Amino acid sequence: MAANPSQATRAEAPSTGRPSTLAQYRTLLAKDLRQEFRTREMLTSMGIYALLVLVVFGAALAQSARGFDILQVSGGLIWALIVFTSLLGLNRSFSHEKEEGSLEGILLVPLDRSVIFLSKATSNLLFLAVVEIITLPLFYFFFLTGETPSSTFWMTVGPLAVGTIGITGIGTLLATITMNTRGKDVLLAVLFIPLTYPLLYACTAATTVAVLGGDIGGAYVPALALAAGYDVVMLLVSWLLYDYVVSA
Amino acid sequence: MTETTTKTTTKTSSLDRLAIPLIIVGALLTTTAFVLAFTLAPLVMGAEVDTPALIGGKMVANKLLLSQKIFYFHMPVAVTSFVALLFTAIYGVLFLAKRERRYDLNAKVATEVALVFILMTMVSGELWTRYEWGVWWVWEPRLTTYFILMLLIIGYFILRGAIDDAERRATYASVFGIIAFIDVPICFLITRMVPSSVHPVIFRTDSGLPPPMLIPLLIALFGMFCIAFGLYRTRLREQRLRERLTALKESLED
Amino acid sequence: MDPILAEIYSTVMTAAPFVIGAYALMWLVLLVYLLMTALGLKRTEKQIAALEESLAQKR
Numbered sequence: 001m002a003a004n005p006s007q008a009t010r011a012e013a014p015s016t017g018r019p020s021t022l023a024q025y026r027t028l029l030a031k032d033l034r035q036e037f038r039t040r041e042m043l044t045s046m047g048i049y050a051l052l053v054l055v056v057f058g059a060a061l062a063q064s065a066r067g068f069d070i071l072q073v074s075g076g077l078i079w080a081l082i083v084f085t086s087l088l089g090l091n092r093s094f095s096h097e098k099e100e101g102s103l104e105g106i107l108l109v110p111l112d113r114s115v116i117f118l119s120k121a122t123s124n125l126l127f128l129a130v131v132e133i134i135t136l137p138l139f140y141f142f143f144l145t146g147e148t149p150s151s152t153f154w155m156t157v158g159p160l161a162v163g164t165i166g167i168t169g170i171g172t173l174l175a176t177i178t179m180n181t182r183g184k185d186v187l188l189a190v191l192f193i194p195l196t197y198p199l200l201y202a203c204t205a206a207t208t209v210a211v212l213g214g215d216i217g218g219a220y221v222p223a224l225a226l227a228a229g230y231d232v233v234m235l236l237v238s239w240l241l242y243d244y245v246v247s248a
Numbered sequence: 249m250t251e252t253t254t255k256t257t258t259k260t261s262s263l264d265r266l267a268i269p270l271i272i273v274g275a276l277l278t279t280t281a282f283v284l285a286f287t288l289a290p291l292v293m294g295a296e297v298d299t300p301a302l303i304g305g306k307m308v309a310n311k312l313l314l315s316q317k318i319f320y321f322h323m324p325v326a327v328t329s330f331v332a333l334l335f336t337a338i339y340g341v342l343f344l345a346k347r348e349r350r351y352d353l354n355a356k357v358a359t360e361v362a363l364v365f366i367l368m369t370m371v372s373g374e375l376w377t378r379y380e381w382g383v384w385w386v387w388e389p390r391l392t393t394y395f396i397l398m399l400l401i402i403g404y405f406i407l408r409g410a411i412d413d414a415e416r417r418a419t420y421a422s423v424f425g426i427i428a429f430i431d432v433p434i435c436f437l438i439t440r441m442v443p444s445s446v447h448p449v450i451f452r453t454d455s456g457l458p459p460p461m462l463i464p465l466l467i468a469l470f471g472m473f474c475i476a477f478g479l480y481r482t483r484l485r486e487q488r489l490r491e492r493l494t495a496l497k498e499s500l501e502d
Numbered sequence: 503m504d505p506i507l508a509e510i511y512s513t514v515m516t517a518a519p520f521v522i523g524a525y526a527l528m529w530l531v532l533l534v535y536l537l538m539t540a541l542g543l544k545r546t547e548k549q550i551a552a553l554e555e556s557l558a559q560k561r
Contacts, residue, residue: 170427173423173427177407177420177423177424178407178410180411180416181407181410181411181420182410182411182412183410184410187406187407187410190399190402190403190406190407191400191403191407191424193399194396194399194400194403194431195400195427195428195431197392197393197396198393198396198431198434201392230434233430234427234430237426237427237430238427241344241423241426241427244344244419244422244423245419245420245423248415248416248419248420
């Protein structure tokens, strides 16, 4: 933390003496990533949690009939996995700032508050993306190796990207809110799950269409557009309101 | 300290004096709408029957549905909850812009009224669902988005309860009230985006309802607005008085 | 009754409890909130009056 201001001033912004917004963003993001490289807390905890959710899915589906078509529910299962895993990650995303009081330090630096939002959302996005890259092949390995998904299976990348961006955007704002409340873990879930529901619904719809190979133009694209629209609105509002939240 | 608080709270604004009459007007209007819904508005047609019959000089070839009568209150109540939430968002924005405590109180009370009307919508919708579909719950888009809205509003109050610092509570609640409001247009527009046979599109340029059905609906809507506003002002007065009470208690302890 | 008319009106009687229930429950929710507000208002006003009196006596 102590290295940050000096590093920030070293960055290129000669005329004003203040580092440019981009430099501030990069510094804050680098801080989070460096911390993660050192401790690997987020990735290990989220990864193991995701694995455990897969085990729970296995138990939940173990008694299903032999003819049970897992492909029909796999889109939903993938999103349940992502939502629960991201909740864990978001809950911890501000734990360092809280423990070390470093957020107050960052707030003392004259920087645009939305830069904090963007950098934090980016680091959350990166962590969640890495965990997804590790666990989704595992999901395939555990549940889908006996099945033959449609040739449009690769299109699940679309909803995954859009959904992950939205989840981390909304989640970062809500994690900042719940950071300073009593019973913050539960509260984050209480606020986060209903708020992301439309996104979750649209992404699950698009993922399921992609897995089953349904009507791409009539179902996949509208669902993805809906999710993307929700992303844009939510990210915009979160970005605008973040200043109030983080300074409160 | 006491003087300022007494000065701000003892003056009853004209809106406060209007509260009780408004509730009474609303009660009268909704009662009228209730009566009209069962007298003026015809029963809607359901499934076709094999042989038509002559009822009151008209040929009727369909089953007549009484369950649709729930709609005359269900929809006005739902619209009222949307309007109340709009006020939550507006007061949230006002609080963030001006940092005055009273806006937070306004937002809180508006959300409370919204929750009451959301509960009313859910209850009436549930009974309709139970009768027409034979199940208590279906994950139908409008139903689900509205249910999500209810969860968001409950979350709003849980959030308020979890923060001790008044300033911070007001800020967070305002922000969350604004974000939660985003679900309202989604819920409102979802029947246009994902067509479902259950929830008709009422607000459009070519009105889908014949006048005998539209009149009770609009009277009920207006009556519900009156009741909601009356309740809002009354509750607001109670909350202000309670704040004054705590201020008085504090000054007494000093 | 005429069987055709009986068929036309077949859902009316069975739906009645649900319609009545829906309206009754809506009113109940509204009434509970109204009562809560009214009682709270009355209680607060009473407490304020008592407090103001004791405050005046202290001075």
